[in-house]
Amino acid sequence: MPEDPKPRRRQARGERRISQLLQAxxxxxxxxxxxASSTNAIAREAKVSPGTLYQYFPNKEAIAVELGGRLIHEMRERHGQVFTPENTALPLPELIDAVLDPMIEFNCLNPAFLALMHGSDVPGRIAEEHDELHASLLRQVRELIGTRAAPGPSAEELDRIADMAFAVFKGGLALIVAAPEGPARDAAVDELKKVLLRYLAPLFTGEEAAVTTPPTR
Known part of the structure; x- marks a missing residue:
């Protein structure tokens, strides 16, 4: 007998509804x-009744876990695309572009990632996954710097350099996401890259020349 298409249609409608609720x-x-968010506010944003929302999610925490899990999965995929041997071999200015641009793009397209991950009472499961993601990214930053740095930095120094570079990135990223799209955001991106270039160039063999001296006024 031919397969009944109705279950598949119902499943597709359910997936669309879940996506609608997560976007809201x-x-x-x-x-x-x-x-400060509530399920009622999410239902209003999605233009559905609270009862419809509760058909898919029992509470706000369940929504946050699903949304956070999807965003973290996508962020992990971004990490795999930027920390590659090909990018690691690039000159420092191009390396900074290759690593930062996809990460900045993701956070600008998904501002909920920062809003959710920095919540004071974010669900424990999401907090744990975010901590794992943070540790993985920091480890990759350290390995990249260790691969390209001129001989000399100790393991302790590499840890400190990676911590500082990552902290600078996170601070700059918050300013970038908060900036209005257009020239203001582009200028913030340029400033972040300039700071990281000036900080890292002395550590990378032969990269000091990549930093241009600003004109005197």
Missing amino acids: AAAVFCANGYT
Whole structure:
């Protein structure tokens, strides 16, 4: 007998509804923060009744876990695309572009990632996955710097350099995401790259010349 297409149609409708609810949750989390958000606000944003929302998610925490899990999965995929042997071999200015541009693009397209991950009472499961992601990214930054740095830095120094570079990136990223799209955001991106270039160039063999001296006024 031919397969009944109705279950597949119902499944497809369910997936679309879940996506609709998660998009609404992302908007609400960005506007209000995780703590101040509610399922009623998410339902209003999605233009559905609270009852419809509860058919798919029992509470706000379940929504955050699903949304956060999807965003973390996508972020992990981005990491795999930027920390490659090909990128590691690039001259430092191009290396900074190759690593930062995809990460900045992801966070600008998904501002809910920062809003959710930095919530004071973000669900424990998401906090744990975020901590694992943070540790993995920091480890990759350290390995990249260790591969390209001129001979000399000790393991302790490499840890400190990686911590500082990553902290600079996170601080600059918050300013970039908060900036309006257009010239202001582009200028913030340029400033972040300039800071990282000037910080890392003395550590990379032969890269000091990549840093141009700013004109005197």
